[in-house]
Structure formats: C-alpha cells, structure tokens
Amino acid sequence: MAKYLLLKHYRGAPSAVNDVPMDQWTPEEISAHMQYMHDFATRLEGTGEFVDGQALAPEGTFVRYDGEGRPPVTDGPFAETKDLIAGWMVIDVDSYERAVELAGELSAAPGAGGKPIHEWLELRPFLTAPPTITE
Amino acid sequence: MNEVLLRSLTPSVLAILVRRGADFAAAEDAVQDALVEAVRVWPADPPRDPKGWLVTVAWRRFLDATRADAARRRREDLVDEQPAPGPAPAVDDTLQLYFLCAHPSLTPSSAVALTLRAVGGLTTRQIARAYLVPEATMAQRISRAKRTVSGVRFDRPGDVATVLRVLYLVFNEGYSGDVDLAAEAIRLTRQLAAHVDHPEVAGLLALMLLHHARRATRTAADGSLVPLAEQDRGRWDTGSIAEGVWILQAALARDRLGEFQAQAAIAALHADAPTAEETDWVQIVEWYDELVRLTDSPVVRLNRAVAVGEADGPRAGLAALAALDDSLPRHAAVAAYLRERDGDLATAARLYAEAARNAPNLAERDHLTRQAARLNERRRR
Numbered sequence: 060m061a062k063y064l065l066l067k068h069y070r071g072a073p074s075a076v077n078d079v080p081m082d083q084w085t086p087e088e089i090s091a092h093m094q095y096m097h098d099f100a101t102r103l104e105g106t107g108e109f110v111d112g113q114a115l116a117p118e119g120t121f122v123r124y125d126g127e128g129r130p131p132v133t134d135g136p137f138a139e140t141k142d143l144i145a146g147w148m149v150i151d152v153d154s155y156e157r158a159v160e161l162a163g164e165l166s167a168a169p170g171a172g173g174k175p176i177h178e179w180l181e182l183r184p185f186l187t188a189p190p191t192i193t194e
Numbered sequence: 195m196n197e198v199l200l201r202s203l204t205p206s207v208l209a210i211l212v213r214r215g216a217d218f219a220a221a222e223d224a225v226q227d228a229l230v231e232a233v234r235v236w237p238a239d240p241p242r243d244p245k246g247w248l249v250t251v252a253w254r255r256f257l258d259a260t261r262a263d264a265a266r267r268r269r270e271d272l273v274d275e276q277p278a279p280g281p282a283p284a285v286d287d288t289l290q291l292y293f294l295c296a297h298p299s300l301t302p303s304s305a306v307a308l309t310l311r312a313v314g315g316l317t318t319r320q321i322a323r324a325y326l327v328p329e330a331t332m333a334q335r336i337s338r339a340k341r342t343v344s345g346v347r348f349d350r351p352g353d354v355a356t357v358l359r360v361l362y363l364v365f366n367e368g369y370s371g372d373v374d375l376a377a378e379a380i381r382l383t384r385q386l387a388a389h390v391d392h393p394e395v396a397g398l399l400a401l402m403l404l405h406h407a408r409r410a411t412r413t414a415a416d417g418s419l420v421p422l423a424e425q426d427r428g429r430w431d432t433g434s435i436a437e438g439v440w441i442l443q444a445a446l447a448r449d450r451l452g453e454f455q456a457q458a459a460i461a462a463l464h465a466d467a468p469t470a471e472e473t474d475w476v477q478i479v480e481w482y483d484e485l486v487r488l489t490d491s492p493v494v495r496l497n498r499a500v501a502v503g504e505a506d507g508p509r510a511g512l513a514a515l516a517a518l519d520d521s522l523p524r525h526a527a528v529a530a531y532l533r534e535r536d537g538d539l540a541t542a543a544r545l546y547a548e549a550a551r552n553a554p555n556l557a558e559r560d561h562l563t564r565q566a567a568r569l570n571e572r573r574r575r
Contacts, residue, residue, distance in 0.1 A: 082547035082566035089564055094416070114556050 062110060062151050063158040065165060066181035069117050071142030076177035077170045084171045092176075095168045103150060103161070112148035119143070149185075158182055199244065200229060202385065204315030207248045209287035216256050218294070219340040222312055224259060228252035229315065288313070289389040293352030296360040297343050304339035305360045306367075311336050313385075314378055324373045354390060358398050358454065361386070365402050376406055396445035397455030403438035404461035407431040419561040423470035435465045456485045475505035492522055500528055508536040526552065527562060534569065543569035 081089060103109035125131045148165070152158050162180045170176035204225060211221035228251040232244075241247035295309040310316045310324075322332035365379035383399045411425040442458045459481045467473040482498035485491075495518055503511020511532045518525065530545035546566035553559035 080547075081563050082543065082550065083570055084567050085571050086564045086567050089560065089567055090416075090418075093560060097416075114559070116554070117551055 061153075061155070061158075061187070062149055062185040063162075064181075064183045064185065065148045065150065065162050066183065067145045067147065068179070068181065069143035069145045072179040072181065075170075075179065077172070077174050078176070079171035081170075088169065088171060088173060091169050091173060096165070099165055099168075100148070108150050108152050108157075108161070110149035110151050112146065114146035115144050117143050117145070155184070158184075198381075200232060201315035202381070203245050203248055204229065205288040205291045205313045205385070207245060207252055208312055209291045210249050211252055211256060212291075213287050214253070216253075216260075218312075218344055219337070220256055220259060221252075222340065224252045224256035226317075227255045288385070292357045292386055292389075293350075294343055294346060296357040297346055297352065298356060299342055299346070300339055302360070302363055304335055304342070305356075306363050307332060307335050308339040308343070309360050309382070310364065310375075310378065314382055316373060316378070320373045324367065324375050354392055354395065357386065358394060362398060362402075362454075365405075376402070376409065380406060393445040393448045393450045394452040394454050396441050397452055397458050400438040400442035400445065401454050401458035401461055403434045403441070404458060404465050407434035407438065407465060413557065417557060418564075419557050421561075422464065427468065430465065435462075438462065438465070451484065451488070453485060453488045456481050456488060460485075473504070475501055479505045492518060496522055496525060496528055500531070503532045503535065508532045512536065523552075523554065524549070530562075530565065539569050539573050543573065 081092075084092075100109055100112055121133050122130050150158060150161060152161065159182065162182045166178050166180050167175040168178075207228070208221055208225045211224060212218055216224065225248070228248050231251055232248060236244075291313055292309070295312050296305050300308065307321055307325075310321050311318065316324075318333050318336060319329050321336075322329040325332065361379050361383050364382070365376050367375040380399070380402050383395070383402060387395045387399050407430050408422075408425065410431070411427075411429045412420055414420055438458065439462050442455065442462055445455050446459070460478055463474050463478050463481070479498065479501045482494065482501050485494045486498060496515070499511050499514040499518065502514045512529070515525070515529055515532065520526070520529075526545045527549035530542045530549055533539075533545060534542035543566050546562050546569065550559050550562035550566060553562055
C-alpha cells in the first residue's frame, strides 16, 4: 500500500480543458461538481482507499526564521508566479497505476455545461519510513 | 449506565480532590480512573450516593498513585498529613474549576480542551474526534494545559467573562465526531448558571438555546447552507426558543446589559418572527446599536449594516457599510447582498465571487459561489 497526495491547483498548473471560472457556472453545475467530488470520496471510503481531503483558502503566507524575535511574514518571494493549492486529497492505494487512474477520474469532475473540466491534478507519492529489513 | 449523570458529577468530584490538596494533574487522572471504575461496577451494583462513591474511589486512586511515586518524589509526608476522606461536602468548588480551566495563561484551544476534559468529563479520544485531530495530539495539548495551570491557586475566583468566552468557543464548534459540542456547551453553561448568579451567564445560555433551536434548518441534506430567510421555521425547536426567551427576559430585567444578552435579544427577535418578512428589523437595529456601544467591534458594525439594509432599505445599508474597512471578513458578502437588493446585479455577482474566494469555510464558499453563479446566469438571459 502506498499513499499519494492529489493536489488541486488554483494557479500554477496548466489550465484545464473546460476552463470556465466557477462563478460563471450555473448553480446546478456547481452542485453537480460538488456531488461528483463527494461521491468520489465516499466511494474511495468504501474501497478503503480514502485517507483525508480538504479544501484550502487561496491566500497563503510565507514565513521564515530570521533570528531572534518575530519571524518575517511576506506574501511570498514569487508573488507573480506563486502556485496556489486549492485543495488536496490523500489516498492509500495498492499501486501507482491505481493512483493515476483515480486522479484521472477526479479530474473528470463536471464543470460548465456539465462537461468534465479536465483539470490537471498533481500526484505526489508520500515518502515512507525505510523498511526494517532490506532485501 | 447514565453517562450524562457521570459527566455532570465529574467537575465537583475533581474540585473536591483538588481542594483536599491533590495537584490538578494527579487529581484529574484519579477522577478519570474512578469514572472508568464506575462504568464497570455501577450497572451491577449501583451506589446510593454516586458522588460520594466517586470521591472515595478517586481519592483512593490518588493516594495509591501518590504512594507509588512517594519513594521517588518524597510525597509520603503529604499523604500522611492529609485527613481521612470524609463525606463529599454539600457545596462544591465546581465554579473554581471553571475558572481554572479558562485561566488566561492558557491558549483558547488549550482552555477549550481542558474544560471539556475536566469540567465536561469527556475522554481525550472524544475531544480529539470532535476537533478532528489525532488522539496523541489532543493528549499532548491537554497535558500541556494541565502543566500550565498546575501552579495556579485554587481559592481565587477568576473572571466570568473568560469562562463564557471558552464556553462560547465550544458551542461554535458545533457538531463533529461522536460528541455534540453545541449540546455539551449548553450543558456546561447550564451547570455554570446554577453556580453563578450573573446576567451574562444567563445571556450566553439564552443565546446558545436560541441558536441551537434553529440548527436543524441551517443546512440542507447535502450540507449546503440555508440562509435565515429560507429556513423552514416550522422545524425550529419551539421548546428551546421559549426557554431561551424566558431566560433572556429574566436576565434583561436585572438591568445589567452585556454583549451576550444583546446578541441573545437579536436571536430572540429572529426566533419570534413567524415569517422572514415579519422580522422586526427596526428593533434588531436598536440592539445592534447597543452591541456597538458595548463592544465597538467592526464585525458588529458589519452585521448592523445588514440589519439597517433590511430596516431602511439597501441604500441605507450600503451607506452604513461605506464607513467600514472593506478588508473585514464577510464585507464583500454583505456588500454583494445589498447591491443585489439595490438592483446592481453585475457588481453583486463580482462581489459574491470575491467573497467566495475569501470565505473561511467550504459551506460558505459554495454558498457564495452559487450566489455569484445565480446572478451571472440571470444576467445572461
């Protein structure tokens, strides 16, 4: 079993095929999109492959240690090109192929016109602890 | 086994142990042990005096633990000096326990966790589940909190306002896990109200009851938000509303107004209206004026702008809004609502989309995105 992080981007990923901002959809299209994601997570819960998932606010802040006292806080060293993570889901699956399959399925969530948005999702494997026995 | 009874006895038992000289952390462990023992023994052999039983067992556990530590920690002297455990006193120190758990030296999240554990009698696992964090994380948070207050003297009452803030934080967490935190907060506030005669305690209890009465109608089956005006008023809990209004009226009659009473008064006016259209917005604005006077909070001024918009029309609401900093949370959402009512759909849609981007939670974000989508769709037709 391996865990993978599926990252949904606001910005920073190549644009989706069906790239219409959400506030331009109809309320029914939004509901259908939410329902799709919800059903997807529920189904993975059923298969025991769902670990966790959350949506994130678009505004992030960069912080670093800068000696004693308050650490400096900025809007980020690369404000123009800053990648924005919209949300994430952690899945626990048997193989890389299965992870790719599920990411593809999540990317097919319906958007404007009820058509799949074909957005790019980033798939990142979790680093695991080294096994006790190396064969 | 009556879990509610057990949980309601927890704080006074804990308070008695601390009063007898046990340090807070050790007393807390001993009480938890006694509760576990009660769950095991009571179904077959219920005690005549549940509280006395718990005090005796918890005190024994505390002595055992202290003796076990004694060789290393030289605590034997302390134990020898203690009087034999007597019957539980009729008056207890529960109130002090509330103040201890809400001590200003604790962070809000620690104060909340400690209150639920020590006053509420919840297990660490229940609290962890309610806050959606791993149990180990919550255990650490609670033991840190216990260390923080371990040197605090137990004989001095604290500030009741701090306790009320902690209880309101618990209430606002609402429902998750197997513990209903809103119901738990109401239970604890009721208990506090029985110990302390303060109109703001009554005000907070009334506010919680009035909010709680509407909870079932606040979200649809799919989890989406239902605005107040669209809620099914037939499903509001009239018993809870009546109790809240009654408690509030008794508190207001004492003429020591505070922010919780004022907020409860606004909630009561909403709860009283048979339909959204019949809401007494003029009186609600007056209560917001009181709240502004009491708190001078920008968030209160923002809410007041909404009420003004309902009482005197969207233009008046927008004028009230113009005086406020537009970086306030939910400022864009309020502006969007008032613009829509004023007929400026394009601006309203843009503001709803902006509000959605800055929404603090998913349900609100989805709701606001739907509002923007609804207006954009209407404009396309």
